[in-house]
Amino acid sequence: MSGETISELMASLKSGKFTFTGELEPEKTTNLNRYVEAAKKIKGYVVACNITDNPQSFAYISSLAASYIIQRDSGLETIYQITCRDRNRIAIFSDLLGASALGIRNVLALTGDHTTLGDTPHAKPVFDLDSVQLIKMIRRIVDEGIDMNGKPIESPPKFFIGAGANPNAHPIEPELIKFEKKVYAGADFFQTQVVFDIEKAKNFLKETSKYNVPVIIGIFPLKSYGVAEYFDKNVPGVKVPKDLMDALAKASEISDKNLRRAKYDKINLKYFSNFIKELRGTTSASGCHIMSVGYEEIIPLLVKAAE
Amino acid sequence: MIITEQKSLEEILRMLESFRKVFIIGCGTCATVVQTGGEEQVKQMAERLKNSGKDVVGAVVVETPCDARILRRDTRNFKNVIQSSDVILCMTCGAGVQDVVEHLRKPSIPALNTKFLGIIEHIGEFYERCRACGECILHETGGICPVVRCPKGMLNGPCGGMYDGKCEVGGYKRDCVWVLIYDRLKELNMLDIYRSYKPPRDNSKLNVQPRDIIWVKN
Ligand code: SF4
Ligand code: SF4
Helix, strand or coil: CCCCCHHHHHHHHHHCCCCCEEEEEECCCCCCHHHHHCCCCCCCCEEEEEECCHHHHHCCCCHHCCCCCCCHHHHCEEEEEEECCCCCCHHHHHHHHHHHHHHEEEEEEECCCCCCCHHCCCCCCCCCCCHHHHHHHHHHHHHHHHCCCCCCCCCCCCEEEEEEEEECCCCCCCHHHHHHHHHHHHHCCEEEEEEHHHHHHHHHHHHHHHCCEEEEEEEECCCCCCHHHHHHHHHHCCCCCHHHHHHHHHHHCCCCHHHHHHHHHHHHHHHHHHHHHHHHHCCCCCCCEECCCCCCCCCHHHHHHCC | CCEECCHHHHHHHHHHCCCEEEEEEEECHHHHHHCCCCCCHHHHHHHHHHHCCEEEEEEEEEEEECCCHHHHHHHHHHHHHHHHCCCCEEEECCCHHHHHHHCCCCCCCEEEEEEEEEEEEEEEEEEEEEECCCCCCCCHHHCCCCHHHCCCCCCCCCCCCECECCCCCCCCCCCCCHHHHHHHHHCCCCCCHHHHCHHHCCCHHHHHCCCCCCCCCC
């Protein structure tokens, strides 16, 4: 993370400030107004916001187009997610130049979920590169100004390069080695998958702090008991803690809609502000990535509550 | 071994619809071992076709139908009967079928589906182990092939879809091959290889299709 500061996210992490990032998941649409509005709401509380690239292999609007429009119209800096699932190295390279020309400065380089998981399982999975190779490719584009074949790029792009990591991985050793590979390949920062169990986050940070690369821990405020149940059942390796689950279950029984909403918010604020405070106070975490898809209104409240 | 599966009789009859006189060629190598095109299966097929009203004019199990020399040798004595037939039903892999067409110049029909290059645990239990990628890297992976066994073809470790040592593809039933590779290399005291960066594969060789090898004399 040396050299010229090229994005607000980079500036924030460089300054050592505990940094919040958010996430938006534009779906099957050409109208991004709702996401632009959401971005405006969380601006000032998060420094930047991820724009997902066909998450879970559902075919949605291009993350490049969405990253550009949301950044332009909301003023919130975006983190352009790019996966290896649908594009070979030629297409990725060309999208990266395009992204830079459009003023995108942060990228998150991921392998991507497998095509068979999504709504178009008959598609051909590409995976020409894996995430480590993609990170290395971007690093060389940025640092050396050359493409994969060593050919020079006129006005090479500048990117702040992010990588994914999974503190819930089991076994964890192969994941830790992969983390190291991503560091050596040139990752500037990491954002992790969702963690509920603070001990998992702490253990992961203990193992990865020696690399001195910022790690932003992913959390997922649960909008309702239904969301929590879905998460618990369908996201392998992620267990919603029992006390949180119980509290949400109890809140789901409140019949008045507004009271129920208020209760859900209160439960989330309590659980996650404690989580964040503990992360900030006792670990090397550089920040928190709040993945609150469809529940953006919690972000300002949560960031204030965690102060 | 090339692992094949027999097509259903129904499908075979559909392909044979416009033909009456059938000559059958089996395979004495892979399809014999896998029990899809050996002596026994050829005999059974002849019976089934007769019962379905076809005229089976002859049959032979060629030792290796994918080897043009052996194909010619083993069919020499059947020249006339093959000439008199309308069609050849090939109980061989796809390479065998193509060799038959090329050298015997008769309409030829595949009786088998060619599935993969694999190993035989028992008869009836076959596992894909090689995709003939042209650039073998088994020395870097503890002898476990990620090209075949990782649906994303990862080369630098498990993806985020691994949980509990299992793969996200197919609902966490199969082992994540990168965990197997990790365990194997650890056991062999070769974790340094695991740690080392693996560059993207060179697809240029694979992209020139079909691939062929022609020895050049110096
Ligand atoms: S790496 Fe795998 S697919 Fe390629 S040649 Fe070796 S075993 Fe076959
Ligand atoms: S879970 Fe393992 S085997 Fe499955 S796609 Fe990911 S790395 Fe490959």
